[in-house]
Amino acid sequence: MTREEALDSIKANVENGNLIKHMLATEAIMRALAIRLGEDEEEWGITGLLHDIDMELTEGDMNIHSKLGADLARELGANETMAHAILCHNETHGVPRETKLDKALFCADPLTGLIIAAALVRPDKKLAGLEARSVRKKFKEKSFAAGVDRDQISLCSQIGFELGEFIELGVEAMKGIAAALGL
């Protein structure tokens, strides 16, 4: 599957623009992680891009979410490594995270929300001037974007990242697609 095919499928299955932006942001971070770790950039990027493709189809039912997503990804041509990462990013199913891709997707997913929230409280609401250290501060403020799971982001340690460098990589990756994110 090409990236375009993955994106077309997302647009066919997801109406919420913010959800699409979340998946684009996850893709950008996953690509940056793959490059840094010497992994397959397309595989990691497309996994990030597709990971919540079923969110609207499953209407938020966490018992189905990501099972359907993994099936849809397989139908599109994703390999089992990619499908597994999508499946286990929802902990409800109790499927352990085994591969580096599984672990990377799990910690990259919530990082997008923290960075978007940090950009939106800036006077210009733009990513361009956002510094990683300010996101780091927001990370420590538990009341800021309280829905963002800090423990989940901290699992970046399982793919060999310190929190600070992980946040920095995420900020830089998302800056690279700021226009697509409307930020």
Ligand SMILES: [Fe+2]
């Ligand atoms: Fe997600």
